[in-house]
Amino acid sequence: MEKITKNLKTDVKDVTEKGIVTIGITQFDEWDSDNDRMFTGSLTKTWNEGKQVHLLHHQKNLNSFVGLPVGKDPKTGIIDSKLNLNKQLGRDLLEDYKFSMEHGRPLQHSHGFIPVAGKFQKNEKGGRDFHEVKQFEYSTLLFGAIANTPIYSIKSDENMSEFIEELKQRVSFCGYSDEYGKLIETKISELELMIKEPSHDTQNTNEPQESTQQLKTFYSLLTS
Numbered sequence: 001m002e003k004i005t006k007n008l009k010t011d012v013k014d015v016t017e018k019g020i021v022t023i024g025i026t027q028f029d030e031w032d033s034d035n036d037r038m039f040t041g042s043l044t045k046t047w048n049e050g051k052q053v054h055l056l057h058h059q060k061n062l063n064s065f066v067g068l069p070v071g072k073d074p075k076t077g078i079i080d081s082k083l084n085l086n087k088q089l090g091r092d093l094l095e096d097y098k099f100s101m102e103h104g105r106p107l108q109h110s111h112g113f114i115p116v117a118g119k120f121q122k123n124e125k126g127g128r129d130f131h132e133v134k135q136f137e138y139s140t141l142l143f144g145a146i147a148n149t150p151i152y153s154i155k156s157d158e159n160m161s162e163f164i165e166e167l168k169q170r171v172s173f174c175g176y177s178d179e180y181g182k183l184i185e186t187k188i189s190e191l192e193l194m195i196k197e198p199s200h201d202t203q204n205t206n207e208p209q210e211s212t213q214q215l216k217t218f219y220s221l222l223t224s
Helices: 044-049 088-103 157-173 178-196 207-222
Strands: 004-008 012-015 020-024 053-056 065-073 078-083 108-115 120-122 128-130 133-141
Touching (some): 012 088, 044 133, 065 088, 088 178, 157 178
Antiparallel strands (some): 012 020
């Protein structure tokens, strides 16, 4: 079966200066937005096998590989993930985690898995109930949440202004590398220009979607 990714409203439970982040990666026995449920015990076997990796936005390359699990609790769905602080990417990500904890705006997380044959079935809501899955990775979605909504929902100048302000706060608060910080500052300037100089075609009803597409491009740059 094709790999499934689930982006859930999970929490960052703790962050340490040693680069260990404690993440609630799933919510057992509850309906998600697809009317699916992942039952308690569905991760037990795959977590005992210890094959997972920590990625950024599910990208399968060395640049997006940021850490490994050092503790997993299959009863609660909580992972202790050790970031690789020998990589600048890991150090920048630690700053993002500290920012999100300090300001109460947690990063979103997602995990990728394949259902085990014979261990899932359709449920009464038309979704699927998973009793056992094989999980390959869990991912941090760096700028995937603005007030618990995906970046793709930013479709107005007001919401974009809120997003810009958060980016400015991140640059001020976080000890990013020069390269990472300059990238964010450049994108802030581009987004501010989008607000100041909107499309000349005021009748174009697709303008919000165009802005959203530019934000998606920005998102992909930050997570590459």
